[in-house]
Amino acid sequence: xxxxxxxxxxxxxxxxxxxxxxxxxxxxxxxxxxxxxxxxxxxxxxxxxxxxxxxxxxxxxxxxxxxxxxxxxxxxxxxxxxxxxxxxxxxxxxxxxxxxxxxxxxxxxxxxxxxxxxxxxxxxxxxxxxxxxxxxxxxxxxxxxxxxxxxxxxxxxxxxxxxxxxxxxxxxxxxxxxxxxxxxxxxxxxxxxxxxxxxxxxxxxxxxxxxxxxxxxxxxxxxxxxxxxxxxxxxxxxxxxxxxxxxxxxxxxxxxxxxxxxxxxxxxxxxxxxxxxxxxxxxxxxxxxxxxxxxxxxxxxxxxxxxxxxxxxxxxxxxxxxxxxxxxxxxxxxxxxxxxxxxxxxxxxxxxxxxxxxxxxxxxxxxxxxxxxxxxxxxxxxxxxxxxxxxxxxxxxxxxxxxxxxxxxxxxxxxxxxxxxxxxxxxxxxxxxxxxxxxxxxxxxxxxxxxxxxxxxxxxxxxxxxxxxxxx
Numbered sequence: 001x002x003x004x005x006x007x008x009x010x011x012x013x014x015x016x017x018x019x020x021x022x023x024x025x026x027x028x029x030x031x032x033x034x035x036x037x038x039x040x041x042x043x044x045x046x047x048x049x050x051x052x053x054x055x056x057x058x059x060x061x062x063x064x065x066x067x068x069x070x071x072x073x074x075x076x077x078x079x080x081x082x083x084x085x086x087x088x089x090x091x092x093x094x095x096x097x098x099x100x101x102x103x104x105x106x107x108x109x110x111x112x113x114x115x116x117x118x119x120x121x122x123x124x125x126x127x128x129x130x131x132x133x134x135x136x137x138x139x140x141x142x143x144x145x146x147x148x149x150x151x152x153x154x155x156x157x158x159x160x161x162x163x164x165x166x167x168x169x170x171x172x173x174x175x176x177x178x179x180x181x182x183x184x185x186x187x188x189x190x191x192x193x194x195x196x197x198x199x200x201x202x203x204x205x206x207x208x209x210x211x212x213x214x215x216x217x218x219x220x221x222x223x224x225x226x227x228x229x230x231x232x233x234x235x236x237x238x239x240x241x242x243x244x245x246x247x248x249x250x251x252x253x254x255x256x257x258x259x260x261x262x263x264x265x266x267x268x269x270x271x272x273x274x275x276x277x278x279x280x281x282x283x284x285x286x287x288x289x290x291x292x293x294x295x296x297x298x299x300x301x302x303x304x305x306x307x308x309x310x311x312x313x314x315x316x317x318x319x320x321x322x323x324x325x326x327x328x329x330x331x332x333x334x335x336x337x338x339x340x341x342x343x344x345x346x347x348x349x350x351x352x353x354x355x356x357x358x359x360x361x362x363x364x365x366x367x368x369x370x371x372x373x374x375x376x377x378x379x380x381x382x383x384x385x386x387x388x389x390x391x392x393x394x395x396x397x398x399x400x401x402x403x404x405x406x407x408x409x410x411x412x413x414x415x416x417x418x419x420x421x422x423x424x425x426x427x428x429x430x431x432x433x434x435x436x437x438x439x440x441x442x443x444x445x446x447x448x449x450x451x452x453x454x455x456x457x458x459x460x461x462x463x464x465x466x467x468x469x470x471x472x
Contacts, residue, residue, distance in 0.1 A: 052121060052350055052357050052425045052433045092320055096162060096313035097151070099321045100141045101332050103339060104303065107137045112343045116360035121425040124347065124356040128329035128336060132322065138303025142318060153299045155292055160299035162314050164285075167293040170310070172281045173224040179288055180261040180280060183273060189256045197251045198239040202226070206251045207239065221277040229310040263287070346422075348451045357425070364422040365447050367438045375407070376414040383424065383434035390430040391415065 103111070108131070115122065131137050142160050144151055151160050152167040156175040161167040171179075194209040198219075203226055208218045223235045242248075260273040261280045270287055274280050284292045306322070309315035325332050333356075340347065346362040349355060357363075372380065378398045383389065386397065399411055415432075418424040425433045438444045 052348075052355075052363075052427075052435070092324075093316045094313070095145050095317045095321070097142045097144055097160075097317045099143075099318050100335055101132060101303070101322065101325060102139045102141065102335055103131045104137050104139050107131075108339065108343075112340075112345070112360075115345070115358075119359070119361050119419050119426060120428055121357050121359040121361075122428060124333045124337075124358050125329055126428070127340075127358055128333040129326065131336065132326050132329055132332055135306045135322075136302075136304040138306075139300060140303050140306065140318065141298060141300050142314070143298040150295050150297060151299045153294050153296055153301070155290075155294055157305070158299075158301040159305055159308065160301055160314060161293075161310075162312070164293060164295070166310070166312075168281050168284055169224050170228060171284065171292045172277055173226075173228050175292075176261070176277075176280065178264075179284060179292070180263055180274070183260045183262050184257050185260050185273075187256060187258050189252055194248050194252065196241045196243045197248050199242050199247075200226070201238055201240050206242070206247065206254075208251065209248070210241075217276060217278070224277065229308075229315075231311060346451075350450060354450070359422070359425065361420060361422045363425070363435055363451070365435045365438045365444075366423065367444075372418075373410070373414060375410040376418055379411070379414055379418060380423070380434050383432055384437075387433045388431045390432065394432060 111127075111130070115127075142151060144162075151162065152164050153160050154167050154170050154175070156171060156178055159167075159170060161170065176182075190212060192211070194211065197209050198207045198215075199205065200207060200222060203222075205222065207222055208215050219236060219239070220232065223230070223232050227235050258275075260275060261277075261283075262273050263270055263283060266272070267287075271283070274283055306315075306318060309318060337347065340358055345358050345360055347356055347358055348363050349357065366380070375398075379394065382394055382397045389397065394415070395408075395411060399407055403411075415424070418434075419426050419432075423435055425435065427433070436443070436447070438447060
């Protein structure tokens with residue numbers, strides 16, 4: 001599937017992109033199912049692990065509350081959730097489209113730079129959750145669920161629609177100036193008795209009298225221009241009726257002037273002016289269709305446009321799938337593997353059902369022939385005995401009491417070297433883990449298999465079955 005062109009990306013400060021302290025110093029954070037950021041309490045409901053060098057230790061007490069492979073929970077799961085104070089997950093809507101989420105090029109470039117500079121080892125699911133956390137970090141690919149269905153896309157802004165009529169209405173309401181110049185013309189004011197006029201409570205614009213022949217057209221035109229995402233009946237019921245004589249008189253006087261739409265780049269045989277928005281839509285379909293809308297088997301659009309999708313089945317489907325991925329980002333994690341490899345990151349996992357890790361530094365395992373300085377050898381020995389210590393705890397163990405400045409410098413330089421060369425993994429919370437020692441051909445083959453399995457799309461399915469990275 002073709003990627004969007006990568007824009008030029010200046011040297012950006014990561015904090016300006018909203019990535020926050022998950023990739024910098026500070027308290028560790030994660031993305032919760034609702035898309036917000038919060039303390040890492042979701043791990044309390046997932047199996048505990050000893051880091052990159054350790055196997056899973058099983059679920060926490062209280063039962064297994066993981067989702068099933070189909071994403072739903074059985075009655076026992078829901079019952080346990082209610083006992084713990086969790087609301088049951090809502091039933092999914094009838095999906096009109098399927099959606100896949102990929103990282104926005106510019107944001108991912110900044111994220112990748114921060115990950116490489118930090119030399120921190122991250123869980124693949126945490127990277128996926130961070131990308132999914134905010135819509136402007138995403139590029140969305142939408143495909144119709146029905147095998148023979150197609151989607152329509154607004155050419156000016158790339159928004160997707162289920163029908164051509166919806167796409168044309170959107171273009172006419174949001175991008176009319178790209179196709180027409182508006183011209184005000186003098187006409188005869190309407191004759192008749194008008195006792196009240198309707199006024200939009202949000203824009204303050206007077207829309208006309210209910211007994212005027214143009215009432216319905218004006219309502220629909222105003223709705224399409226300002227409230228395309230709101231159901232028409234709801235908008236119509238919100239219009240307030242005003243009976244003040246001066247307001248009614250001002251409206252009658254305003255009808256002596258009306259807007260006409262003059263096509264830009266008019267060609268021979270095309271009308272000089274169009275009298276209504278409906279006529280402008282018909283003109284777009286007849287004469288500017290390729291520049292206004294296009295029919296596609298799938299549509300790719302920026303995630304920042306998700307809030308602008310009009311109300312309806314497509315919006316409901318996209319937002320529901322996004323929330324499901326934020327809850328358990330299996331598909332997104334698998335989808336970003338190739339992009340991570342392209343950006344020079346290395347992936348590996350521990351065991352057949354272990355967590356997949358991502359780092360800008362390639363993992364290196366030791367063997368019996370690998371030699372290190374005395375300071376580095378002490379660091380590795382302490383981490384082999386007590387994995388998960390942070391740098392301060394490790395220094396207290398690896399340095400002798402009363403160590404001089406030279407010993408402390410050797411310790412610091414040794415730790416930086418081991419992390420930078422991939423012999424030690426540094427996690428976002430500061431925990432350090434030594435990579436395993438390869439003692440025979442079987443262990444070497446197993447380590448190679450861990451890296452190759454992490455490269456494969458769908459490799460996280462084993463973790464899904466084992467609950468490795470799923471939040472309950």
